[in-house]
Amino acid sequence: MLSEVQNWARFPRSRSILIPVNSQEQEIPFDRLDVSFLPHGMGRSLGDSCLNDGNALLTTRGLNRIIAFDADRGRLVAEAGITFDAIMRLSIPQGWFLPVTPGTRFVSLGGAVANDVHGKNHHCAGTFGHHVVRFSLRRSDGSRLICSADENAAWFRATIGGLGLTGLIEWVELQLKPVANSSIDSETIRYGDIDEFYALNEESVSRYDYAVAWADTLSGKGLGRGLFIRGNHNTDPERRERKAPAGPYVGIPGVFPFSLLNRGTLKIFNSTFYRARPSRKKAVVPLGPFFYPLDSIGAYHRIYGPRGMIQWQGLIPSREAVREVLTASTRVGGSFLTVLKVMGNRAPAGLMSFSGEGVTISLDFPHSRNVLETRPRLDDIVAAAGGRLYPAKDARMSGANFRRYFPQWQELLPFIDRRFSSSFWRRVTAK
Numbered sequence: 001m002l003s004e005v006q007n008w009a010r011f012p013r014s015r016s017i018l019i020p021v022n023s024q025e026q027e028i029p030f031d032r033l034d035v036s037f038l039p040h041g042m043g044r045s046l047g048d049s050c051l052n053d054g055n056a057l058l059t060t061r062g063l064n065r066i067i068a069f070d071a072d073r074g075r076l077v078a079e080a081g082i083t084f085d086a087i088m089r090l091s092i093p094q095g096w097f098l099p100v101t102p103g104t105r106f107v108s109l110g111g112a113v114a115n116d117v118h119g120k121n122h123h124c125a126g127t128f129g130h131h132v133v134r135f136s137l138r139r140s141d142g143s144r145l146i147c148s149a150d151e152n153a154a155w156f157r158a159t160i161g162g163l164g165l166t167g168l169i170e171w172v173e174l175q176l177k178p179v180a181n182s183s184i185d186s187e188t189i190r191y192g193d194i195d196e197f198y199a200l201n202e203e204s205v206s207r208y209d210y211a212v213a214w215a216d217t218l219s220g221k222g223l224g225r226g227l228f229i230r231g232n233h234n235t236d237p238e239r240r241e242r243k244a245p246a247g248p249y250v251g252i253p254g255v256f257p258f259s260l261l262n263r264g265t266l267k268i269f270n271s272t273f274y275r276a277r278p279s280r281k282k283a284v285v286p287l288g289p290f291f292y293p294l295d296s297i298g299a300y301h302r303i304y305g306p307r308g309m310i311q312w313q314g315l316i317p318s319r320e321a322v323r324e325v326l327t328a329s330t331r332v333g334g335s336f337l338t339v340l341k342v343m344g345n346r347a348p349a350g351l352m353s354f355s356g357e358g359v360t361i362s363l364d365f366p367h368s369r370n371v372l373e374t375r376p377r378l379d380d381i382v383a384a385a386g387g388r389l390y391p392a393k394d395a396r397m398s399g400a401n402f403r404r405y406f407p408q409w410q411e412l413l414p415f416i417d418r419r420f421s422s423s424f425w426r427r428v429t430a431k
């Protein structure tokens, strides 16, 4: 029976046969169902790479046990459906934090590997995949591969960032990062335009583990102006509190009948947010608000209304193209949240990893025809600059652009499980 499945953007809509996988021993009906299969973690992706419309999803929320935790070395082995939230509830009280984390803690371990997610520390820590020691990959032919940098190394590289297509990751061994407590020494700096952003980033990357910026793309004043946020883990021996992030604190009760976000409300929000901050503010803050500000509002995506939202995230190698994207995004009609991050130059952990050298810009739009018609222009700027779009956030890049962004895509083909597929993969590889 097909059930409706949503990603975090609530676009596109999709229906699948749901097959909960609750243990590693569980039989999966690969031979009994004449459909393709795709693992599905927490559905926090904002595109169709976690969807398999008309086919089956192997849902992993029940595959969520801790298998082993060495609190002396910070080595964790856990089943792939466990969330970052659950990992932190175990590890932070014992002095260990995630080596890399995206902007929400409600992602699964398997989903983080399959998208090779990045965080605010890409410039010094690379991506999540750089911290994965090994994992078990279950294939539809009944085989299991233990994959690491030394064992089945090609499978290891293909599965990190492999979009769930190489098989079901059953468990992952991960190296965590030591922390003295659960606080961050943070600093927020108001900056006037994109050149100031680059200058701030340059002075920050050698001194701060985390650096990111929120930009106002609506006011038309100071291209890319915004708030630069940087931080390090607090090391004060007097500060002993080791608490995992909590919340959400604000619930969004249902889907709004229309989008609350229009150009008018967005413009006021962006200007007020920018001006209300002091030009420079230092604070010691808990991990939660620093890493996961959006998690404090439950299902925040519902404020985008019944048609959902479109998120666009590109990796843009040149400063000129960054300017072009920011200028074009202002014209598109407004991004509620624009996030900029300069990435480091570490070689990607996975064959199809999104991250690489350049600036990533992520833009949020309420879903509308206007965005659907205008967005390809942004895609083309990225393609011309030699960058790429993030499949985890995409529901509509063209197949032609996908092949330009990921010229190595055919190298993934030998590793794709013959029974696995996704809505994303069918869309971008269709002739």
Ligand SMILES: Cc1cc2nc3c(=O)[nH]c(=O)nc-3n(C[C@H](O)[C@H](O)[C@H](O)COP(=O)(O)OP(=O)(O)OC[C@H]3O[C@@H](n4cnc5c(N)ncnc54)[C@H](O)[C@@H]3O)c2cc1C
Binding pocket: 008, 038, 039, 040, 041, 042, 043, 044, 045, 046, 049, 050, 060, 080, 081, 101, 102, 103, 104, 106, 107, 108, 109, 110, 111, 112, 114, 115, 116, 117, 118, 119, 162, 163, 164, 165, 167, 168, 169, 170, 294, 392
């Ligand atoms: C508020 C918010 C902030 C975010 N911030 C960031 C960010 O800063 N950086 C970033 O990189 N991403 C970010 N993301 C995107 C998110 O981190 C990724 O989409 C992540 O992969 C979602 O994990 P999931 O468990 O929800 O996986 P899903 O969305 O369910 O699936 C993602 C992919 O993983 C595959 N998969 C899932 N489980 C398995 C498994 N067991 N075996 C094999 N494949 C599997 C799926 O097939 C799919 O291809 C953000 C998302 C949100 C909602």
